[in-house]
Amino acid sequence: MDKIIVPVDFSSASSWGFYYAYNIAKEIGAELVVVHLYWPPYVETTYPANMIQSIITKKEDELLKHLKAATQAPLGETGTVKIRYVIEPGSEQSIVDVAAQNKADLIVMGTHGSGKALDKVWGSNTANVIHNATCPVLAIPAGSTYEGIESIAYATDFDPEDTELLYQLTLIAVAIKGQVHCVHINLADGPFEDKKEAAFRASFEKNFSDLPVTYSVWSANEVEEGLDTFCRINKISILAMLTHKKNIWEKVFGAKSMTKNMSMQTKLPLLAFHK
Template sequence: MKKLLFLTDFSAHANHAADYGYYLAKQLKANAILCNIFTVPAETPHSTMLVWPMDDAGALEESSIHELNKLKDHLIKKHKGDFEPVVHVMNEQGYLTDRVNDIVNGNHIDMVVMGTHGSSGLSTLLLGNHARNMIDATTKPLLLVPQKAKQAPVKKIAYASDFTNKKEDLAAIYNLIEFAKGLNAEVLIIHIQDEEKPSASFKKWLDELLIELSNKANYHNIYYRIEEKPNAQYGLDWFCEYGQIDMLAMLHRPKDFLSSLISGSQTQKIANHIEIPLLVIPASIVNTIDDK
């Protein structure tokens, strides 16, 4: 992993995510782009035309660059050490998802890092519109960092899935392993099971998967665990709080396990608090890996 993209709107949540991202970049020995994407307030002289006042645009852009450089200096001073990531600042006007994908494609970005405004359970973490839109639109791994995420070496990453599409999950785990190698972190594959015991055939498949992953990926810090909980959402929140993991990773594809958590978030309120980052692996990466 060579380059990360930190998104900030200069809020406390966003700047905390940039701080976390810089610390992660030091672990990975990667460089970064610190980016602010803003929309200029529009005037509407006619019903069919929108005009962006040039004075407003110029003032916002100037303020954005000033705040970006200020945040960059803060990150560099705070995290002095052996390896110091090269950080470039960038600002763009327009819609978040469009501009992010343009930046990703034009700058060889390997991962996008952004903050969230929710910290009450996994469901609330995914409630914000920006987070939801980015989850659906991202073409690269997206790291969502809650306000309570602590800066510490990433030693264990959990990959959670219902394993309804084992081929895609396998490709996603390979992608995750490459990330974990840069951190020398353990990869823990978890499956949330309801009160019924997992079938013997499923456990056999997991055993075989573990052997295949260890051998083919040439990485032996891989384990699995089956958790019996009332439902997936409760189980993931419980595991994030008590499972002694530093990061949770999930594959995102239309109408999948992660989507069901997002869509059901308003009706299923979880009391536990997630305090670790969520790494979203987009299906587009899985399909690219699968085609090779």
């Protein structure tokens, strides 16, 4: 992992995201690209082009000054992380574009809630980036302090397609000296396909036997209850899921169970992968 994108909009939520991203970049030696998006200043259309450009340049210079002040290294640290700044007009889609243009390996975003189900947990901007980015997105809830990433839980149905994602996830874990816990939540009133689990493990271990992965099957009345218990007992640092796994996402983030779910999702960083 060589390049990490972190959007900063001067909110407290983005500050949490920055310091989490900073520590990951420091630990693995990655470049940190700090992105700030802004609304273009209003200018009269009759202004000459050089005057318009001068106004925009002045605004971006002021923003860069504030951005550098807001993204200083933790007290006592100097020159430990290479930071580059990108300031341009745009919206959350621009974050996705900047990540693609810079061939980013990861986007880290601080989160804050708003209206709809997924938005209530992560905020509408983060939810949009999660669904549109082509690289993994790590959503950091407010108050999440970085204490190293020793354990990553991956929620799986043991589908064959998950082996490629698990491989990508373990490469991240190796880079940060962590371990991946592959967990399946089996509903108490439902059957468990042990042959499916065995085939999944055999397929992965055949190709990637040297990677740090453990496998667990937990029984629970609800998926979110099982994940919550598993993450607490195993002191999980990050929960990872595929964005197109609608059955898992709806069970964990669905509106019907939103109240009881808030305790887990607002405390645990979420790493969202695309297929």
